[in-house]
Amino acid sequence: xxxxxxxxxxxxxxxxxxxxxxxxxxxxxxxxxxxxxxxxxxxxxxxxxxxxxxxxxxxxxxxxxxxxxxxxxxxxxxxxxxxxxxxxxxxxxxxxxxxxxxxxxxxxxxxxxxxxxxxxxxxxxxxxxxxxxxxxxxxxxxxxxxxxxxxxxxxxxxxxxxxxxxxxxxxxxxxxxxxxxxxxxxxxxxxxxxxxxxxxxxxxxxxxxxxxxxxxxxxxxxxxxxxxxxxxxxxxxxxxxxxxxxxxxxxxxxxxxxxxxxxxxxxxxxxxxxxxxxxxxxxxxxxxxxxxxxxxxxxxxxxxxxxxx
Numbered sequence: 653x654x655x656x657x658x659x660x661x662x663x664x665x666x667x668x669x670x671x672x673x674x675x676x677x678x679x680x681x682x683x684x685x686x687x688x689x690x691x692x693x694x695x696x697x698x699x700x701x702x703x704x705x706x707x708x709x710x711x712x713x714x715x716x717x718x719x720x721x722x723x724x725x726x727x728x729x730x731x732x733x734x735x736x737x738x739x740x741x742x743x744x745x746x747x748x749x750x751x752x753x754x755x756x757x758x759x760x761x762x763x764x765x766x767x768x769x770x771x772x773x774x775x776x777x778x779x780x781x782x783x784x785x786x787x788x789x790x791x792x793x794x795x796x797x798x799x800x801x802x803x804x805x806x807x808x809x810x811x812x813x814x815x816x817x818x819x820x821x822x823x824x825x826x827x828x829x830x831x832x833x834x835x836x837x838x839x840x841x842x843x844x845x846x847x848x849x850x851x852x853x854x855x856x857x858x859x860x861x862x863x864x865x866x867x868x869x870x871x872x873x874x875x876x877x878x879x880x881x882x883x884x885x886x887x888x889x890x891x892x893x894x895x896x897x898x899x900x901x902x903x904x905x906x907x908x909x910x911x912x913x914x915x916x917x918x919x920x921x922x923x924x925x926x927x928x929x930x931x932x933x934x935x936x937x938x939x940x941x942x943x944x945x946x947x948x949x950x951x952x953x954x955x956x957x958x959x960x961x
Contacts, residue, residue, distance in 0.1 A: 656678070657683055657758060661689050666790065669789045687722045688738075690740070761930075786938070800904050801831045802906045803831050804832045822908065829884070834886070836888060909929055
């Protein structure tokens with residue numbers, strides 16, 4: 653794996669925010685930064701602009717866009733090792749290929765020319781195909797908000813342990829804390845009244861769901877006890893996981909969620925929590941890749957306590 657960050661730049665406000673965030677991340681970690689502007693058609697020399705005088709002028713202007721992105725990075729994080737790159741082809745595929753061996757790939761939530769879309773086509777494509785962690789940055793993200801805590805959605809799944817590990821690493825790098833959130837709901841729709849009466853005669857669905865959430869959070873506490881390099885706090889939130897995480901994202905420097913992988917392939921399936929979080933969070937969202945899991949200590953119960961997909 654190369655110690656570098658790949659970020660897409662297309663002059664949109666979201667891509668400007670993405671470049672600034674990526675530059676700060678790269679210089680803090682001592683990684684290189686590739687600012688990639690994707691233009692033109694795959695497999696055609698010069699992106700299809702041709703070798704005429706006009707074609708060369710077009711290519712020069714395209715190059716200026718990439719260099720503009722690199723300049724934004726240099727201003728946001730003085731000292732960053734940044735390169736401006738121009739590539740041709742479908743933006744999502746190009747960025748995924750460029751980041752195949754990178755530490756992470758960073759994209760703006762929406763790109764230039766996207767209207768009324770919560771997540772642009774390039775960001776969506778990168779999320780579904782990247783082999784490395786993906787960071788999606790909204791236009792309003794504050795590059796200097798590093799003192800806010802790193803927020804992690806945790807549901808006790810193997811993917812959420814990977815998210816917790818990534819969140820701790822990010823917080824250590826930023827010099828801030830980690831706040832782990834497990835959301836719970838009394839999901840009575842998963843079983844009928846007769847089931848509850850027979851299985852839990854003395855307890856309500858809400859009581860059982862809260863107990864399950866506390867058990868899940870305790871597993872996170874046990875894991876985090878070994879991380880002496882960062883302060884980790886834990887919190888329960890009643891309600892839907894995505895809503896709870898989005899609500900708290902306004903006071904976070906970064907939100908980290910897990911995602912479910914599919915058979916070791918490069919594509920991934922964003923779960924019911926990850927998708928709306930990426931769409932609506934007020935801070936950058938880091939979506940981790942699947943990793944070797946932490947086995948469940950107990951079989952799953954019919955109630956739900958989930959904060960990560």
